[in-house]
Amino acid sequence: MPDPAPRHPDRPRWRRSGALALAALVCVGALLGWRLGPARPPVVAVEIMAAGPVTRVLAVNGKIAPRERLAIRAAVGEVVLSVAVAAGDVVTAGALLARLDDRQQAAALRQAEAALAQAVILQAQAAAEFGRDRDLGAQVSRMRLDDARRSLAGAAQEVAGRAALRDQARIALDHYALRAPVAGTVLTRAVDPGQRVDIATTLFTLADLARLRVETDVDETYALQIAPGQRVRLLLLGSAETRMGTVEVVAPRVDPDTGGLAVKIGFDAPVRAPVGLTVTANVVIDSRSALTVPRTALTGEGGAVFVLRAGRAVATPVRVIDWPADRLIVTAGLAPGDRVISDSTGLHDGQILREEGE
Numbered sequence: 001m002p003d004p005a006p007r008h009p010d011r012p013r014w015r016r017s018g019a020l021a022l023a024a025l026v027c028v029g030a031l032l033g034w035r036l037g038p039a040r041p042p043v044v045a046v047e048i049m050a051a052g053p054v055t056r057v058l059a060v061n062g063k064i065a066p067r068e069r070l071a072i073r074a075a076v077g078e079v080v081l082s083v084a085v086a087a088g089d090v091v092t093a094g095a096l097l098a099r100l101d102d103r104q105q106a107a108a109l110r111q112a113e114a115a116l117a118q119a120v121i122l123q124a125q126a127a128a129e130f131g132r133d134r135d136l137g138a139q140v141s142r143m144r145l146d147d148a149r150r151s152l153a154g155a156a157q158e159v160a161g162r163a164a165l166r167d168q169a170r171i172a173l174d175h176y177a178l179r180a181p182v183a184g185t186v187l188t189r190a191v192d193p194g195q196r197v198d199i200a201t202t203l204f205t206l207a208d209l210a211r212l213r214v215e216t217d218v219d220e221t222y223a224l225q226i227a228p229g230q231r232v233r234l235l236l237l238g239s240a241e242t243r244m245g246t247v248e249v250v251a252p253r254v255d256p257d258t259g260g261l262a263v264k265i266g267f268d269a270p271v272r273a274p275v276g277l278t279v280t281a282n283v284v285i286d287s288r289s290a291l292t293v294p295r296t297a298l299t300g301e302g303g304a305v306f307v308l309r310a311g312r313a314v315a316t317p318v319r320v321i322d323w324p325a326d327r328l329i330v331t332a333g334l335a336p337g338d339r340v341i342s343d344s345t346g347l348h349d350g351q352i353l354r355e356e357g358e
Contacts, residue, residue, distance in 0.1 A: 041354040045342040046308050049291050049334050056286035056323055057233075058225065062216030062265065064236075064277040066207035070182065072097060075175035077198045080191055085204070087189045091180045097204055098191060102176035109169040116162035123155035184208045187275060212271055214245065214279045217260030225285050226250050232265050233282040236273055244268045247283065291330040293320070296343045298328075305334070306341040308355060313341060315349040 078100040085097050130148040133140045188205040191197060214234060218226050230247040244267075251262035265281055297305045299315065302322075306313040318333030334340065339355070341347065 041311070041352045043356050043358075044308065044313075044347075044353045045356045046339045047293070047297075047342055049293075049330075049336050049338040049340060051289050051291055051336060054286075054288055054290045054292055054327075054329055055284055056321070056329065057325070058218070058222055058283045058285050059324075060216045060218055060263075060281050060283065062214040062263075062279045062281050064212055064271075064273045064275055064279060065215040065264075066187075066209060066275060067211045067213055068208060069187070070184070070206045071202040072178060072180075072204040072206060073202055074100060074178060074197045074199055076100065076172075077196070078102075078176065079196050080193050082193055083189070083191060085186050085189065087186050089186045091183065091186060091206070093180055093183045095180045097178040097180055097186075099178070100176040100197070102173055105169070105173045105176060109166070109173050112162070112166040112169040116159065116166045119155070119158045119162040123152070123159045126152040126155040178203065180206060182206065182208070207275065209272075209275070210270065212273060212275075213248065213267065214265040214281055216263050216265070216279075216281055217255075217258065218263050218283075220254045220259045220261055222285075223254060223261045226261065226263055226283065231284045233284070234265070234267065235280045235282075236271070237278040237280075243271065245281075288329075291334055291336070292327045293318070293330055293334070293340055294327055294342055295325075296345070297340055299344045306344050306347050306349075307334075308339040308341055308353060311352055311354070313347050313349060313351045313353055 081099045081101050083098045085091060085095075091097070126148070130145075130152045133145050133148045184206040185208070186204055187207050189203070190201070191203040197203060214232075226247065228247050228250055232245045232247060234243045234245050235241075236243070245265045246268070247263060248266045249262075249264040254261050263283075265283075293305055298318075298320070299305065304315045304317045307316045308314075316333055316338075319331045320328040321331060322328065341353070347353075
């Protein structure tokens, strides 16, 4: 009998294993797709634009300062004999602050007074001689009478000159007693008995602490925004009470060394506070009704925000008033009802997104 037809050899075992693995992967993929579903878009926070009251404020730090401050200096260079006040003392106008060694000037005054007294005696003698000659009438020559009249006039001039020297010596003596020109509080004292002072050194500083204000510097970047009459909210360091004030003085020039513009702010109501205390001043630059966006909504270039439309981020150019604040006033590019994404970090134009809460 002929041999039966030969059978085909078995297929390699690795081919059968590969087919099984592929089938398993397909099953796992199908199972994951059924359980997880498609990837969902990122969630973003959105603000719906609506106009509202906006106040633009410039915050600066200042110091309490008196409205008027007087520097007291000596009119002469001399040794200090005594000091009558200390820092913090309240003094009246004319009160003695310190006394300098005035012995030499006192002697000069006595000398001037003695010379004046002598001149007065000589004037009296000249007046008596002129009176006698005038009374003798025709018995005295006209020449002698004229000489007596001239002697009397010269004596009167001498008295006037000596009186002026006496007055000068008396005024100079007053310079050795330093007195308060106005009532106030002694802010600083920089002199002690026995010290020799000169006319250039400030010995005392006086101020009226019943009338205080805030002095500050504004960076020149905002120099054109500050003007007298602007309202200010003031917070003294260590106090929780907000006080109101008004910009009173704006310097006419920017300090070329610091780039600061000096500004002085008055309180609406009197305050009691130590000079030099730090004050936070919030100057109200502008108040209006406007749309605002958080600073974080601006893109990296700063000229656009992302508006969420139909589930996509749409880059929208805007114009804002750039100001040192968390929220910025929008002047162009947005309208009420626009849905602005609050934080633009990591977003790109056209990206599919999902609003928070959906």
